Amino acid sequence: MKDLLAYAPEVAAARAAGVPIVALESTIITHGMPYPQNLATARAVEAEVRAAGAVPATIAVMGGRLRIGLGDDALDALARTPEAMKLSRADLAVCLARGATGATTVAATMIAAHLAGIAVFATGGIGGVHRGAEQSFDISADLRELAQTPVTVVAAGAKAILDLPKTLEVLETFGVPVIAFGQDALPAFWSRDSGLRAPLRMDSAAEIAAAHRMRAALGLPGGQLVANPIPAEAEIARAEITPVIERALAEVAAQGIAAKAVTPFLLARIFALTEGRSLAANIALVLANARLAAAIAREIATQA
Ligand code: PSU
Ligand code: MN
Numbered sequence: 001m002k003d004l005l006a007y008a009p010e011v012a013a014a015r016a017a018g019v020p021i022v023a024l025e026s027t028i029i030t031h032g033m034p035y036p037q038n039l040a041t042a043r044a045v046e047a048e049v050r051a052a053g054a055v056p057a058t059i060a061v062m063g064g065r066l067r068i069g070l071g072d073d074a075l076d077a078l079a080r081t082p083e084a085m086k087l088s089r090a091d092l093a094v095c096l097a098r099g100a101t102g103a104t105t106v107a108a109t110m111i112a113a114h115l116a117g118i119a120v121f122a123t124g125g126i127g128g129v130h131r132g133a134e135q136s137f138d139i140s141a142d143l144r145e146l147a148q149t150p151v152t153v154v155a156a157g158a159k160a161i162l163d164l165p166k167t168l169e170v171l172e173t174f175g176v177p178v179i180a181f182g183q184d185a186l187p188a189f190w191s192r193d194s195g196l197r198a199p200l201r202m203d204s205a206a207e208i209a210a211a212h213r214m215r216a217a218l219g220l221p222g223g224q225l226v227a228n229p230i231p232a233e234a235e236i237a238r239a240e241i242t243p244v245i246e247r248a249l250a251e252v253a254a255q256g257i258a259a260k261a262v263t264p265f266l267l268a269r270i271f272a273l274t275e276g277r278s279l280a281a282n283i284a285l286v287l288a289n290a291r292l293a294a295a296i297a298r299e300i301a302t303q304a
Contacts, residue, residue: 003065004065004066004096005065005066005068005112005115005116006065006066006067006068007068007069007116008057008067008068008069008070008071009069009071010055010069011055011057011068011069011116012069013055014055015116015117018301019054019055019301020053020054020055020120020294020297020298020300020301021054021055021056021057021116021118021120021297022049022054022055022056022057022118022120022121022122022290022293022294022297023057023058023059023068023109023112023113023116023118023120023121023122023151024042024045024046024049024056024057024058024059024109024121024122024123024290025058025059025103025104025105025106025108025109025121025123026042026058026059026060026070026078026084026103026104026109027086027087027103027104027105027106028041028042028123028124028286029041029042029058029075029078029079029103030078030079030081030082030084030086030103031082031084031086031103031263031264032124032263032264032267032282033267033279033282033283034268034271034279035079035080035082036079037279037283038079039075039076039079039080041283041286042058042075042079043072043075044283044287045122045286045287045290046058046075048287048290048291048294049122049290049291049293049294051291052290052291052294052295052298053294053298054293054294054297054298055069056069056290057069057113057116057118058070058075059104059108059109059112059113060074060078060084060101060102060103060104061085061087061092061095061096061100061101061102061103061104062074062077062078062101062102063099063101064096064097064098064099065096066092066096066112066115068112068116068118078101078103081101084101084102084103085100085101085102085103086102086103086105086260086264087102087103087104087105087108088105088107088108088141088142089107089108089111089141089144089145090141091108092104092108092111092112105127105140105141105142106121106123106126106127106140106142106145106153106155107127107140107141107142107144107145109121109123110145110146110149110151110153110223111145111149113151114149114150114151118151119150119151119152119212119297119300120151120152120154120212120293120294120296120297120300121151121152121153121154121293122153122154122155122286122289122290122292122293122294123153123154123155123286123289124155124156124159124189124282124285124286124289125155125156125157125158125159125189125285126140126142126143126146126153126155126158126159126225127140127141127142127143127158127159127162127263128140128142128143128158128159128162128163128164128166128167128170129143129162129163129166129167129169129170130161130162130163130262131161131162131163131249132163133163133166136258138258138259138262139170143167143170143171143174143176144174145223146171146174146176146222146223146224146225147174147175147176147221147222148221148222149221149222149223150212150215150216150220150221150222150223151223152208152212152223152224152226152293152296153223153224153225153226154226154228154289154290154292154293154296155225155226155227155228155289156187156189156227156228156229156230156285156286156288156289157186157187157188157189157194157227157229158188158189158227159188159189159263159266159267160188160189160190160191160194160238160241160242160245161245161248161249161263161266161267161270164186164188164194164196165196168186168196168199171225172199174222175220175222176222176223176224176225177199177200177211177224177225178198178199178200178225178227179198179199179200179201179202179208179211179224179225179226179227180198180200180201180202180227180229181201181202181203181208181226181227181228181229181292182201182202182203182228182229183198183201183229184197184198184201185197185198185229186198186227187227187228187229187230188238189230189282189285190230190235190236190241190278190281190282190285191230191235191236191237191238191241192229192230192232192235193229193238194238195238198227202226205292205295205296205298205299206299206303208224208226208296208299209296209299209300209303210299210303211224212224212296212300213300213303213304226292226296228285228288228289228292230281230284230285230288231284231285231288233284234280234281234284234285235281236274236277236278236281241270241274241278244270244273244274244278245266245270247269247273248265248266248269248270248273249266251265251269252265252266267282
């Protein structure tokens with residue numbers, strides 16, 4: 001279909017010149033953080049990517065088109081639209097066909113990045129297997145997307161609100177490499193150490209880029225998950241965040257929150273219960289992920 005993808009001028013110029021590009025998601029803006037911190041963070045993340053020598057492409061659906069890169073006006077408008085649809089693989093086409101406004105999750109951002117020829121994507125934390133999934137069947141579509149769409153996703157591990165051992169098991173079943181960056185432990189979003197060992201470890205952007213290229217050479221579908229630990233000065237230790245998470249999870253159960261509403265509800269409650277500390281941590285980890293993603297994108301471009 002003609003002009004389904006709408007490139008921001010900065011992204012179009014980068015594509016033409018072969019400058020590395022990093023995709024960024026937008027659900028973190030509309031459903032992951034409150035206004036106005038969401039807008040300030042989105043801008044800071046874009047600036048971080050530029051400072052690290054790549055061009056940012058924040059992805060969203062607006063006006064019936066899949067936007068690859070948002071200008072500052074569009075970013076501002078989206079940050080004030082908490083009622084935007086939360087788009088995963090299942091909703092992307094419906095939102096586009098309706099001409100509605102939608103924010104892309106990890107899954108939908110991977111699809112868009114791949115359509116736009118972008119190899120690397122930075123976010124905060126991917127969705128995964130929720131606790132109690134054996135009853136609720138709540139397993140994020142992000143996991144299946146990692147299994148089938150060839151984009152390297154840089155996150156701070158999976159969110160600690162999830163069942164991390166089950167999330168690792170599903171990723172292994174789906175053939176997704178889970179690579180801890182610079183340490184053996186799997187990071188757990190707000191904390192550097194989940195208490196679990198990551199299946200794989202790499203210590204440089206060049207190694208991650210080489211593995212990305214090798215998957216393509218082998219014709220393997222699917223992406224890589226790079227789990228980048230939150231900077232030490234911003235982390236909330238596991239012992240401190242665990243009771244907060246448990247309290248928020250109890251509220252999810254008591255209030256019957258389900259499906260797409262679970263993750264945004266948990267994040268908002270944890271922000272409130274930590275008096276904003278978890279939000280500051282979330283912002284710091286996304287910035288760190290943007291820097292690493294830019295380094296990987298640059299390596300992929302130079303190795304090509
Ligand atoms: N990272 C963050 N905050 C977020 C998310 C990621 O720091 O809000 C979003 C991503 O868009 C991810 C989604 O895909 O949470 C997972 O939602 P669910 O658990 O409903 O699949
Ligand atoms: Mn879910």
